[in-house]
Amino acid sequence: MPRISAPTVAQHRAAQRRALLDAAREVLTEGATDIPGFAEVAARAGLARSSMYQYFKSRRDLLDALVEDSFPRWSDRVEREMDAAGAPDRRVLAYVRANLDLVAEGEHAIASSIAAIAPTEKMTETSALLHRKLVTPLVTALTELGATDPAATAELINAVVHAATRQVEAGGDPVAVQARAAELIEPYLTFAATSRATGNINP
Template sequence: MPRISAPTVAEHRIVQRAALLSSVKEILLSSGADAVTARSAAERAGLARSSFYEYFPSRDEAIVAVAIEAFREWGAEIEQALQEVEPAEKLGAYITTNLMMAADGKHRIASILQKIELTPERHEDIIALHDTLVGPLIQIVRELDSSRPVIDISLVRGLLNAGMQLVEQGSDADEVATRIREVLHRGMT
């Protein structure tokens, strides 16, 4: 019988799964998706290869689990930022928060996930997770009483994606956020 490293078996399983998720994420960030295998994830977590399959039926499932965790964290961070500002400042807060996540390297995992060859179902799951981060933007644009919300949302997303690329290439996140807010303020008011 394997030894458990927590007060209960349930807690032990939570710790083991978290260790595997952490190792999959580390491998994705350091070596790319091709390096993620049951063996590499388990070894990095200090577990036997067979342990990987106790928690994830496949490599794709482990990668999707990492994505789910990342998107939940990003969503919570965006939600927190939006709660702390007045309604008129929400669009700026949304933009700044996303760019700061890019500056902190949090968005890098999303860039990696977009390039991974997964089963069509799992790829759609990741796209759906990414789309949930657009929910707050949709609400903000509605609150701004936009006459063309679909177009405005697409344009904001385009500016934000361009801003994230700039930040990932070394531009200052605050400077890029300020410039995007200025462009949007002139265009939407």
């Protein structure tokens, strides 16, 4: 048995699995076109190749684990930042900011690599679930603001986020891109919040 580097065996195993997943995610951020190999992942994690088989039965099993690990991280991060923002107009801006922060941190590149490597039915279902989880709190915030068609407005906001994502991934300064996206969206939010506060009907 290897030397335990955590208080319990379970914690040790969890830490090793986390290190292997993080190493595989690192490979994906570099534009991998295939499922990361066990030898490369283990080496990056500072572990023996044989350690991989204690946690993943195959490269496909590793890829499934990456899908299950990466996609909830995105939605959970966005939801946390929106919840902390408070008022509905601030939550919408937090949605934009959190998504673009994740892009700048490489999370979108990981998701794109996974999708390119494994365009499977499971992947399609996972992507659809993530989209629903992301859009739901955005639509809720827009509904609270009094948007006449919150779902359609959310789609337009996401169009701005997607365009900003492309700019960041093309090498644009994330801070500047995020500021431009906010410049486009914030006037509507200010108008909607003011209309809501004064009791006027939102167009």
